[in-house]
Each structure stands twice: as C-alpha cells, then as structure tokens.
Amino acid sequence: MLAHPFILMVLVPAVAGLLGYLIGRLRNEFSFIGTVASLYYAIRLFLLSRSGEPIELTILAIGNITAGLRLDQLSGFILLFISIFTTLILFYSFRYMRGRESTRGFYLYSLLILGFANGVVLAADLVTLFFFWGGLLLLLYAILLIGRGETFRTARKALLLVGLSDFAMLLGIVILIVRTFVPGGWIDLAPRVPLPLYDPAMIAGFVLIAAGALAKAGAMPLHTWIPTAAETAPVPVLALIPAALDKLLGIYLLIRLTVYMFDIASNMVLRNVLMAIGAGTILFAVMMALVQKRMMKLLAFHAVSQVGYMVLGIGTGIPVGIAGGLFHMLNNAVYKTGLFLAGGSVEHWAKTDELEKLGGLARQMPLSFVSFLVCALAIAGVPPLNGFFSKWMVYQGVLAVGTEGNRLFPVFLVAAMFGSVLTLASFLKLLHALFLGQRPAQLERVREVPLTMWLPPFSLALACVVFGVFAYQLSLRGLIIPGLKFHELSLSGVWSPIPASLLLLAALGVGAVLYLLSVAVKPQAGRTFVGGEQIGYSEESRVPGTAFYSSVKHMPIIGELLIFGERGAFDLYNWLVGIFRVIGYVFREGVDRALKALVEFIGRLIYYFGLGLSRIHTGNLPLYLSWVFLGAVIFYLLLFLR
Amino acid sequence: MSFSNWLNFGSGNLELFLVAVFSFIGLMALLYSISRVKGSARQLTEYYIFLLLLIGAGVALVFARELLLIFVLWELATISLWRLVSYFRDQEAVDAGLWALYINFAAAAVMLVGLVMIQLGLGSWSLNELRGQELPLFPALLVLTGIVAKSAALPLYIWLPRAYRSAPASVCALLSGLAENLGLVLFLKLFVQTVKVPEQFYLISAVLAVGSALIAGGVALTTRTIRDTLAYSTVSQLGFILLALSVRGYYGIASGLLYILAHAVAKSGLFFAAGTVEDASGTGELEQLGGWARVSPALAGATGILTLSIMGLPPTLGFFAKLGVVLAAVRSNLLYGIGALVAALFTMLYLSRFYARIFLGGGSSRPVKISPMAVGLVIVMAVVSIAAGIFWFVPVKFFEGGW
Incomplete structure (x- = not known):
C-alpha cells in the first residue's frame, strides 16, 4: 500500500524534506527531487482523473466510519496546481533564500506543507481531510516563525485565528457525524448526490466547516494574520501560503461543500451570507490596500481582497458564478504568486519593501517589470487577461441571482465592480512606486535578478495571458467544468477572447508604431529653477508612490474607518486576545483564588476549633469535675423533659 | 457482612x-x-519505597474487584503521594504535601460513607455481585466526591497546582500519568462497568468535567511558570477524560481510555522535559527562559511532539483521542461539545505560549549540561505519541467491549 501513488504524493515530499533537513549539504537537491516527484505524480494522477471515474483507496474502516483517499476530476486539477506552484516557488527560493537565516526550516516546512496539502486534496472524507488540515495549521505556525522582526507574534496570531476556525470546523465535522439522520455521518466529500440544506444539523455543520474553509482562503474576518505576516515573513513563504496554497485549499473545500456535499442553491439565506462576506471582503481589504506604504503588505491585502470574488462567485449558487469563483481561484493563485515573486525580486536587490525608498526600476529589471505589469493588469481585471474573464463570470453569476428575485444583488455587483476599480488604482500606485517614477540614488546599481528568480514570475505572467486568451478552450473545458460536475455552462453576453485579443494586439501595435514614428510625444527634459537657482536631480524632487491616494484618509467616514483599521480596531485577533485575557483573569481570581481561600478558611476553622478545645484542657481537676457535673445536669434535663 | 474473600x-x-x-x-x-x-541515602530509600508503593497501589487498584480493597489501595496511594510531594522537605513542599493529604483524606472519608451505604443498600462490596444493580443518587455522589478530589476536578483540584509547584519532576510525571487517573479508573469500574446510576449523576459529573476543563484552561492562559502551566493543563485535560467517561457510549469510553494513554504519555514526557530545563537553567519562570531550541534541538523536537499530542493536533495520538471525546460529547449534548472545544482552544493557546517561551526566541544560549538520559526519555515519549497516533486503532481493537 505504501507504493500507491496517493500515499507517495504525501510521503515523498515529506521524506525529501526530512532528508534535506538532516543532510544540509544536499538540501536544495532533496527539495528539488521532492517537489519534482510530487509534480510527476500529480501530472500522472491528473491524467488518470480525466477519465472521470473516481479512484479510491481505503485506509481504515472502524465501525461504520471509513477513512480513505480518493481521486476525482476536481482533486486531480487542484493537485496538479499545488505541485506546479510549489515547484515554481521553491525554484525561486533556491536563490532568494540563499544566505538567509532558517533556510533549513524553510525547506523542511515547505515540503511538509506540500505533502500535507496533497493529503488534504486527496482525502475522501472529512475526518481524513481534517487530519491533514490540522497538520497544516501547525506547519503554518512553524513556517511563520521564519523571517525578520517579531515572527513569534505573527505565528501566534496565525495560530489563534486559523486554529479558531479549525476548531469550528472540527465541531462541524463532529455534528455531521453524530447528529445527522445519515447513519455513519454525512462526511463523504463526494457523495453521489448533494443534499439540500434544510436540516438544522446539516446547516450547522455546513456553516462551521465553511467557516474553516473561508478562514483558510483568507476571507474576512479571520484574515488579519496575512497582512501581519507580510511584515515579517520572507517572500517565498508569502507566495507559497497566503497567495497560492491557502487559496487552492480553502476554495477547494468550499467547492466540495457547496457543490458536492450540499446543494448551496437550496438555501437563499446562506447564499446571501456568503455573497455578503465576499463583497465585504473585496471592498474593505482593497481600501486597506490603497493606503499601504509597504509593498508586501499592499499585496497581502490584495490576497485577501481577491478571495472576496471567489466567495461571491460561489455564494451565488449559480453554475456560472461557481465556475467563475473556482476559475478566479486559479487565476488569482497564478497572478498573485507572480506578483509576490516579482515584487520579491525587487525587494531582494533593494533590501527593502518600503515604497518610499523604491522607484524607477523598469529599465534595470525589465523582465521582472514585464512580469509584474502583466500580473498587475490581470489582477485589476483588464481584458483579455485571465483575471478579467473570471471576474466577468462572477458578475454574470451575481446578475443571474438577480433574475431569481434576490433584491440584494445590485449591492454585491456594485461592490465587486468598485473593488475592481480600486484594485486597478492601487496597482497603478504600486507600479509607479516600484518601476516607474524617479530612481532613488541608492538603487543605481540594481540589476536584473538571475534566471532562477525571473523565470518563475515570468512564466506565471505568461500563464495569465494564456488562461485569459484561451479561457474557453483551455481553462474552462479542460479544468473548471470537469471539476464541477456541471455539464455545460450557459454564458450570457458576448465576450470572445481570441478575436478580442487579436484586436487588442492590433491596436497596441498601431499605437506602438505611432509612438515610434512620432517625434512630438518624445519627452523633453527641461531645467528646474527654484528661487532663480537651477536645481539638478535631488532626493527632494522625487515623487515616491506613497503619496498616492493618501487623500482617501481625509474622506469623511471612510477615512476614519481606515485609520481605525490601521490601528487594529477591526482586527478580530485583538478582540479575541482581550477576551481571553479577561476570561483567564476572571477564572484565576474568581474561581481559583476563591477555592483556595475557601480551603484555607476551612483549615482555619478546624485550627481554631482545636485551639478552643486545647484551651479548655488546662489540667485543673475541679474544672474537669465541673464540666462533668454540667454535662450530667444537661443529660438529666434532656432525659426528664422528654 | 463477609470479609472472607475481600482480596479479590x-x-x-x-x-x-x-x-x-x-x-x-x-x-x-x-x-x-x-x-x-x-x-541522601535515607531520603532516597524513602523516596523509592513510596514511588514503588504508589505504582503498586495503582496497578492493584486497576485489578481489584472489591470496593473495600479499592478503598485501601486508594488510601495507600494518597499516603505515598503525601510523602513524595513533600520530598524536598522545605516549608513549601511540606505544606503542599499536607494539602494533598488533607483534601484527599477528607474526600476519601466522604467516599467511605458512600461505599458503606452501597454495601448496606445493595448487600455487597464485590463489583462482580453489584453488576447491573441500581444505585441511588446520594451514595453515588458521595463516591464521586472522592473521585473528584483524586482526579483533581472542579472544585477539589486545588491541591494539585500546589503539589506540582514543589514536587520533583518525576513525581509530577507519576501524578499526571498514574495517580490522578486512579479516580477515573474507579469511575470507570463502578459507574460505567458495574452499577446503574440515575441520569442526574452523569449530568453532574459531566458538568464538573466541562467546568474544570474550561476553568483550568482559562487559568492556564495567565500562568507565569512552567509548573503552573502544566498543573492547570493537567486539571483541564483530566476534565476531558471525565467528560468522555460521563457521556459513556462506545465513543465516550473508547476515547476516554485512549485519552488516558495520550495524556499520561505526553504529560509525563513534558514533565521530564520541564525538569531538565529547570535543572539546567535554574528557573521555572517562563519570562526568563528562551532559546532552548538552540541549546538542545532534540529536546525541542520531542517536546514539540508532546505539546501537539496534548493540544490534540495530528499526527499524534492526542488528535484521535480529542476527536473521540468531542464526538462523544456532541452526540450526548451539543453544549458539552462546545465547552470541550473551547477548552481545546485554550489548550492550544497556553501550550503554544508555553512552548514558544521556553524553546523559541532569544534568551541565553550559553552551553549547559543536559542529562542525556532525560532527553532520551522525552524522545521515547514522543516516539510513543507518534506511533500510537498512527496505530491508534490497535489499543481500541484490544480493549473494545471490555465494559
């Protein structure tokens, strides 16, 4: 059984990680072998899964509960991308992590994460899934301890927030096992038909497990560890977990819940809740992103904001919306990983990710610039890139909800579209701050990063184009639709990516020709005079990207909310920590101290009782005789009075 | 009243x-x-006599089939505990030993009344003869008092943190792994295997169990020393076991027994690690410790696995045990399940803080002498936790149906 490819998917990366940890000299080699082996098996399993017949492997059967692994079309698709992303990110980190501290732990944890993530996706039932899911929680804690600054706090924050959702999920699983009308529990991740959501126990289980899935994906309100991690964790960790794997796993579980196990379309209240969470996440996180002053934190807020689209799409409960949500998950993983890696290249040379100190690097780092630009346009939803297509599908889903008579749909639609505009705005800021504008003096000697560092983001940027232009042929037909068990999607509206892309290309070409031919648009460098004196280039005259949109903070209500948000007033973590402190204090002072005082009080009573008795025993015979006499009088009185 | 075959x-x-x-x-x-x-040689002689007496009493109590015999062994364990807790003979240790003795003794006296009432009411001391008989609520509650004191549940757990503060680490390990489980063993033998008790009894014991899991877990969030954290953690974890045994059913009993194994192994391993750290650095204050992962990576790794087992995270045995307890609790009453999960969240928080404070972060990384024997024992415990986590079904298949 150990040689079964399912088991190997979990074991091979883990063993490679452990070997690399123990034999430090061959760490990169072992990590490479581990990820490539995982990729090899993932491709094999993906091809196997295309047949449409699920493949099962039972690990254990106790009573009427069986635990096992299973491969179907959805898990084949997710497995493939987990391995692809991990391979790319590890390839990138061989150079990036060189010479940094805790590289040893980094490779061990990333490979273990790969193994456990494979396990989550291969799990056939919720108990097996939770086994791997819990392991991931721990590895998240461990990997967040790597980095600079107070990593310890980041790791604890993540542990508390993700752990809270994991315990909610555990409760949900347990409710589905023992409190539903299905004998043995409704825990199979891909039963023959999904159940409608009417039964209260089923709804409770669904809500609790969905909370775990949403927290994993990074939706509000359990997302706040992600921006904190951006301050301390190294780039490959950010690219691996919040950008790529967490989205894949969280949305994977959400799809399993809403499409496979239950039929989300049957419960309008839950759909509205999901859509509201999605829309709220989009707007709030993107606003926070607008005013950030550090690149990684800005990207981290976008990693949160984009989840909103996926949740919104899945929450519609309409096939096209759900497919759009799943497609957006894939697209987001592609461009967000690309953005983190390309941004990381800048940070690698500049040794800082503060926007204040960056700028004008397009000429020095052309390949990173192009990758970043394409990914930024994709996340902003500019056609014909992939981000546009999946957002468009999500919008269609929301519109279709409107035709079902849901009156809230305009709110969701406007939130999603407005979020898209703000995304574009914040990436204009980032592009200006990193690659355009004037270059600070200390960045003169920055060069393009080596091949192993520019190739991963570049290939991801290429994927953004390919997934966008060939959206129907490649992504939807090949990956998304088979994974969702929908036979056909009804896409209304007209958007044909290939002709549109050709037209766009032609337009861009014409523009380029005009630009090259025209002399008039050549920029002219003038001299600057201040107070009659000519000034040359100086640091003071530079416009860094941080100034963009800082006026948002002066807007009446939104501005104040943003300022509160930056101080952590909406951070659930701060609230939770406060509550736990109060609970601990109350229990310690109110119960523990009180019990101790009570025991001491009883002890004292006994002591004084003994003391009183010893006072009476003076050794004086007349006193004893008088006691005896008194006692006899009382005795006889009692006897006669009866 | 026949005493002829009381050694049964x-x-x-x-x-x-x-x-x-x-x-x-x-x-x-x-x-x-x-x-x-x-x-000194004299101290050590006394120490080993009582250590072996405690182990022997515990083992005999598991096998005993007579209530009177159980009571005698119970008191034997209490007396050994008293001497072992006050091993160091300073004022703190003597007081702690006396607290353990007094509270356990008083509760055992109440329990004895209950046992006598059982014998007078049902006509026998023998568990074999009592099987299936109906026991009224009042004597059952009297017996529960003794169990609550010995197994350190609310509201009589108060002797335990004190004992842990001053006893040698090995005694603490034995307390968590053996002595405190004796109460649960009696609960299992009398109230689960043998007699029928009114439902209110199980309600009371389950509420006490959830209460001690929650309250001790909450207190552990605020503790400042290694010993205090582990002490309140033990109270909290024993609450989980008592809860599992109180809700009974297949899941309840099986997971309660698994939990006894998981907790005994992990907590005694943690005490070995704690003793090693305290001896080497001369302090048990969490604030003053740190950086032990660099001092001894092996100890850090093994202790990490043990904390995971108590937190109930895979791939350790603690995960399956906790999952089983929550399953049983939710099946019986949703509120028990939620209480248990909140307590489990507390466990995760205080243990992660505990681990991070000792092993992570800066702190003095000056070379210290660590006993390889102690580290080896912690590693053995960690290996057992993992192995039992992978093969958790082996013990379940072994003991299932034994109730």
Missing part, C-alpha cells in the same frame, strides 16, 4: 490496557528518578 482481583483486556499504561509510566518515572533525583 480480576482482569479483562481493558484492565490489561490500563495496567500497561500505568506500568510504562511508572517505569519511565523510575528511570528518570535514577538519573535526576538527588538526596
């Missing part, structure tokens, strides 16, 4: 399982004592 022992797979756990913990505590407990 008996065993099934379930008893064998418990005895295997207890003897294993006893053996480990002995090995740790040999390497770490120092003292």
Whole structure:
C-alpha cells in the first residue's frame, strides 16, 4: 500500500524534506527531487482523473466510519496546481533564500506543507481531510516563525485565528457525524448526490466547516494574520501560503461543500451570507490596500481582497458564478504568486519593501517589470487577461441571482465592480512606486535578478495571458467544468477572447508604431529653477508612490474607518486576545483564588476549633469535675423533659 | 457482612490496557528518578519505597474487584503521594504535601460513607455481585466526591497546582500519568462497568468535567511558570477524560481510555522535559527562559511532539483521542461539545505560549549540561505519541467491549 501513488504524493515530499533537513549539504537537491516527484505524480494522477471515474483507496474502516483517499476530476486539477506552484516557488527560493537565516526550516516546512496539502486534496472524507488540515495549521505556525522582526507574534496570531476556525470546523465535522439522520455521518466529500440544506444539523455543520474553509482562503474576518505576516515573513513563504496554497485549499473545500456535499442553491439565506462576506471582503481589504506604504503588505491585502470574488462567485449558487469563483481561484493563485515573486525580486536587490525608498526600476529589471505589469493588469481585471474573464463570470453569476428575485444583488455587483476599480488604482500606485517614477540614488546599481528568480514570475505572467486568451478552450473545458460536475455552462453576453485579443494586439501595435514614428510625444527634459537657482536631480524632487491616494484618509467616514483599521480596531485577533485575557483573569481570581481561600478558611476553622478545645484542657481537676457535673445536669434535663 | 474473600482481583483486556499504561509510566518515572533525583541515602530509600508503593497501589487498584480493597489501595496511594510531594522537605513542599493529604483524606472519608451505604443498600462490596444493580443518587455522589478530589476536578483540584509547584519532576510525571487517573479508573469500574446510576449523576459529573476543563484552561492562559502551566493543563485535560467517561457510549469510553494513554504519555514526557530545563537553567519562570531550541534541538523536537499530542493536533495520538471525546460529547449534548472545544482552544493557546517561551526566541544560549538520559526519555515519549497516533486503532481493537 505504501507504493500507491496517493500515499507517495504525501510521503515523498515529506521524506525529501526530512532528508534535506538532516543532510544540509544536499538540501536544495532533496527539495528539488521532492517537489519534482510530487509534480510527476500529480501530472500522472491528473491524467488518470480525466477519465472521470473516481479512484479510491481505503485506509481504515472502524465501525461504520471509513477513512480513505480518493481521486476525482476536481482533486486531480487542484493537485496538479499545488505541485506546479510549489515547484515554481521553491525554484525561486533556491536563490532568494540563499544566505538567509532558517533556510533549513524553510525547506523542511515547505515540503511538509506540500505533502500535507496533497493529503488534504486527496482525502475522501472529512475526518481524513481534517487530519491533514490540522497538520497544516501547525506547519503554518512553524513556517511563520521564519523571517525578520517579531515572527513569534505573527505565528501566534496565525495560530489563534486559523486554529479558531479549525476548531469550528472540527465541531462541524463532529455534528455531521453524530447528529445527522445519515447513519455513519454525512462526511463523504463526494457523495453521489448533494443534499439540500434544510436540516438544522446539516446547516450547522455546513456553516462551521465553511467557516474553516473561508478562514483558510483568507476571507474576512479571520484574515488579519496575512497582512501581519507580510511584515515579517520572507517572500517565498508569502507566495507559497497566503497567495497560492491557502487559496487552492480553502476554495477547494468550499467547492466540495457547496457543490458536492450540499446543494448551496437550496438555501437563499446562506447564499446571501456568503455573497455578503465576499463583497465585504473585496471592498474593505482593497481600501486597506490603497493606503499601504509597504509593498508586501499592499499585496497581502490584495490576497485577501481577491478571495472576496471567489466567495461571491460561489455564494451565488449559480453554475456560472461557481465556475467563475473556482476559475478566479486559479487565476488569482497564478497572478498573485507572480506578483509576490516579482515584487520579491525587487525587494531582494533593494533590501527593502518600503515604497518610499523604491522607484524607477523598469529599465534595470525589465523582465521582472514585464512580469509584474502583466500580473498587475490581470489582477485589476483588464481584458483579455485571465483575471478579467473570471471576474466577468462572477458578475454574470451575481446578475443571474438577480433574475431569481434576490433584491440584494445590485449591492454585491456594485461592490465587486468598485473593488475592481480600486484594485486597478492601487496597482497603478504600486507600479509607479516600484518601476516607474524617479530612481532613488541608492538603487543605481540594481540589476536584473538571475534566471532562477525571473523565470518563475515570468512564466506565471505568461500563464495569465494564456488562461485569459484561451479561457474557453483551455481553462474552462479542460479544468473548471470537469471539476464541477456541471455539464455545460450557459454564458450570457458576448465576450470572445481570441478575436478580442487579436484586436487588442492590433491596436497596441498601431499605437506602438505611432509612438515610434512620432517625434512630438518624445519627452523633453527641461531645467528646474527654484528661487532663480537651477536645481539638478535631488532626493527632494522625487515623487515616491506613497503619496498616492493618501487623500482617501481625509474622506469623511471612510477615512476614519481606515485609520481605525490601521490601528487594529477591526482586527478580530485583538478582540479575541482581550477576551481571553479577561476570561483567564476572571477564572484565576474568581474561581481559583476563591477555592483556595475557601480551603484555607476551612483549615482555619478546624485550627481554631482545636485551639478552643486545647484551651479548655488546662489540667485543673475541679474544672474537669465541673464540666462533668454540667454535662450530667444537661443529660438529666434532656432525659426528664422528654 | 463477609470479609472472607475481600482480596479479590480480576482482569479483562481493558484492565490489561490500563495496567500497561500505568506500568510504562511508572517505569519511565523510575528511570528518570535514577538519573535526576538527588538526596541522601535515607531520603532516597524513602523516596523509592513510596514511588514503588504508589505504582503498586495503582496497578492493584486497576485489578481489584472489591470496593473495600479499592478503598485501601486508594488510601495507600494518597499516603505515598503525601510523602513524595513533600520530598524536598522545605516549608513549601511540606505544606503542599499536607494539602494533598488533607483534601484527599477528607474526600476519601466522604467516599467511605458512600461505599458503606452501597454495601448496606445493595448487600455487597464485590463489583462482580453489584453488576447491573441500581444505585441511588446520594451514595453515588458521595463516591464521586472522592473521585473528584483524586482526579483533581472542579472544585477539589486545588491541591494539585500546589503539589506540582514543589514536587520533583518525576513525581509530577507519576501524578499526571498514574495517580490522578486512579479516580477515573474507579469511575470507570463502578459507574460505567458495574452499577446503574440515575441520569442526574452523569449530568453532574459531566458538568464538573466541562467546568474544570474550561476553568483550568482559562487559568492556564495567565500562568507565569512552567509548573503552573502544566498543573492547570493537567486539571483541564483530566476534565476531558471525565467528560468522555460521563457521556459513556462506545465513543465516550473508547476515547476516554485512549485519552488516558495520550495524556499520561505526553504529560509525563513534558514533565521530564520541564525538569531538565529547570535543572539546567535554574528557573521555572517562563519570562526568563528562551532559546532552548538552540541549546538542545532534540529536546525541542520531542517536546514539540508532546505539546501537539496534548493540544490534540495530528499526527499524534492526542488528535484521535480529542476527536473521540468531542464526538462523544456532541452526540450526548451539543453544549458539552462546545465547552470541550473551547477548552481545546485554550489548550492550544497556553501550550503554544508555553512552548514558544521556553524553546523559541532569544534568551541565553550559553552551553549547559543536559542529562542525556532525560532527553532520551522525552524522545521515547514522543516516539510513543507518534506511533500510537498512527496505530491508534490497535489499543481500541484490544480493549473494545471490555465494559
């Protein structure tokens, strides 16, 4: 059984990680072998899964509960991308992590994460899934301890927030096992038909497990560890977990819940809740992103904001919306990983990710610039890139909800579209701050990063184009639709990516020709005079990207909310920590101290009782005789009075 | 009233399982004592006599089939505990030993009244003869008082943190792994295997169990020393086991027994690690510790696995045990399940803080002498936790149906 490819998917990366940890000299080699082996098996399993017949492997059967692994079309698709992303990110980190501290732990944890993530996706039932899911929680804690600054706090924050959702999920699983009308529990991740959501126990289980899935994906309100991690964790960790794997796993579980196990379309209240969470996440996180002053934190807020689209799409409960949500998950993983890696290249040379100190690097780092630009346009939803297509599908889903008579749909639609505009705005800021504008003096000697560092983001940027232009042929037909068990999607509206892309290309070409031919648009460098004196280039005259949109903070209500948000007033973590402190204090002072005082009080009573008795025993015979006499009088009185 | 055959022992797979756990913990505590407990020859003689007496009383109690015999062994364990807790003979240790003795003794006296009422009401001391009979609520509650004191549940747990503060680490390990489980063993033998008690009784014990899991977990969030954290953690974890046994059913009993194994192994391992750290750095204040992962990576790794087992995270045995307890609790009453999960969240928080404060972060990384024996024992415990986590179904298949 150990040689079964399912088991190997979990074991091979883990063993490679452990070997690399123990034999430090061959760490990169072992990590490479581990990820490539995982990729090899993932491709094999993906091809196997295309047949449409699920493949099962039972690990254990106790009573009427069986635990096992299973491969179907959805898990084949997710497995493939987990391995692809991990391979790319590890390839990138061989150079990036060189010479940094805790590289040893980094490779061990990333490979273990790969193994456990494979396990989550291969799990056939919720108990097996939770086994791997819990392991991931721990590895998240461990990997967040790597980095600079107070990593310890980041790791604890993540542990508390993700752990809270994991315990909610555990409760949900347990409710589905023992409190539903299905004998043995409704825990199979891909039963023959999904159940409608009417039964209260089923709804409770669904809500609790969905909370775990949403927290994993990074939706509000359990997302706040992600921006904190951006301050301390190294780039490959950010690219691996919040950008790529967490989205894949969280949305994977959400799809399993809403499409496979239950039929989300049957419960309008839950759909509205999901859509509201999605829309709220989009707007709030993107606003926070607008005013950030550090690149990684800005990207981290976008990693949160984009989840909103996926949740919104899945929450519609309409096939096209759900497919759009799943497609957006894939697209987001592609461009967000690309953005983190390309941004990381800048940070690698500049040794800082503060926007204040960056700028004008397009000429020095052309390949990173192009990758970043394409990914930024994709996340902003500019056609014909992939981000546009999946957002468009999500919008269609929301519109279709409107035709079902849901009156809230305009709110969701406007939130999603407005979020898209703000995304574009914040990436204009980032592009200006990193690659355009004037270059600070200390960045003169920055060069393009080596091949192993520019190739991963570049290939991801290429994927953004390919997934966008060939959206129907490649992504939807090949990956998304088979994974969702929908036979056909009804896409209304007209958007044909290939002709549109050709037209766009032609337009861009014409523009380029005009630009090259025209002399008039050549920029002219003038001299600057201040107070009659000519000034040359100086640091003071530079416009860094941080100034963009800082006026948002002066807007009446939104501005104040943003300022509160930056101080952590909406951070659930701060609230939770406060509550736990109060609970601990109350229990310690109110119960523990009180019990101790009570025991001491009883002890004292006994002591004084003994003391009183010893006072009476003076050794004086007349006193004893008088006691005896008194006692006899009382005795006889009692006897006669009866 | 016949006393002629009061020395009556008996065993099934379930008893064998418990005895295997207890003897294993006893053996480990002995090995740790040999390497770490120092003292004059006279002190050591007394120490080992009472250590072995405690282990022997525990093992015999598991096999005993007569209530009177159980009571005698119970008191034997209490007396050994008293001497072991006050091993160091300073004022703190003497007081702690006396607290343990007084509270356990008083509760055992109440329990004795209950046992006598059982014998007078049902006509026998023998568990074999009592099987299936109906026991009224009042004597059952009297017996529960003794159990609550011995197994350190709310509201009589108060002697335990004090004992842990001053006892040698090996004694703490034995307390968590053996002595405190004796109350649960009696609960299992009397109220689960043998007599029928009104439902209110199980309601009371389950509420006490959830209460001690929650309250001790909450207190552990605020503790400042290694010993205090582990002490309140033990109270909290024993609450989980008592909850599992109170809700009964297949899941409840099986997971309660698994939890006894998981907790005994992990907590005694943690005490070995704590003792090693305290001896080497001379302090048990969490604020002053740190950086031990660099001092001893092996100890850090093994302790990490043990904390995971108590937190209930995979791939350790604690995960399956906790999952089973929550399953049983939710099946019986959703509120128990939620209480248990909140307590489990507390466990995760205080143990992650505990681990991070000792092993992570800066702190002095000056070279210290660490006993390889102690580190080896912690590693053994970690290996057992993982191995039992992978093969958790082996003990379940072994003892299932023994109730």
